[in-house]
Structure formats: structure tokens, C-alpha cells
Amino acid sequence: MTIRKTKGSVWEDLIDDPVERELLRIKSLLSSEVVDYINKHNLTQQEASERMGVTRSRVSNAVTGKLDSFTIDMLVSMLERVGVSPFRKVG
Numbered sequence: 001m002t003i004r005k006t007k008g009s010v011w012e013d014l015i016d017d018p019v020e021r022e023l024l025r026i027k028s029l030l031s032s033e034v035v036d037y038i039n040k041h042n043l044t045q046q047e048a049s050e051r052m053g054v055t056r057s058r059v060s061n062a063v064t065g066k067l068d069s070f071t072i073d074m075l076v077s078m079l080e081r082v083g084v085s086p087f088r089k090v091g
Contacts, residue, residue, distance in 0.1 A: 027067040030075035033086050034062045037079070052078040 015021040038048045038059075045063065049056040054074075061069060062078070079086055 024067065026072055027070055027075060030072065030079065030086055031062045031065060031067060033079055033084055037082055037084055051082050053081050054078055
């Protein structure tokens, strides 16, 4: 087993390209918002998919962190459809 010193964050350790790293970090934050919404409203993935206007498999992918098939736009759209405005929290 080899032990490597971290670069400071899990994102830096996983992805060398700073642009790709930031995009994945943003997608991760948005998918966390999807999970938070589902948990807060005690929804099934099917119920969440109907409210968010996507298939249940898309919700499942967001919940399980399979983010490579998502654009940031798609995740934001899913959240906006249920009244969650993730970027308004930042400003």
C-alpha cells in the first residue's frame, strides 16, 4: 500500500485539470441539493422525478453521484422546477 500526501482537497487529488475539477465540484454541490430536497420532503425517487420533470433514473443518478451524464444546466433546471434556487444562496 502506497500512502500519498494529499494536495489539499479530494477534488485536487482526483482531477488535475482545474476547470474539470471545478465543474465536478459544482455538479456535486447541486446533486447534494437534489438529495436534500428529496429527504426534506420525504419523496420517493419517482415522486421527485415527476416534480423535477425528469425520469426516475435521472434522479437515481443524481442521488448516487453518477454525475458524468449531467450538465450543470440540467441539475439547476431540476432544482428550479421544485423551487430550489441554489445559486441565490451564494449571493
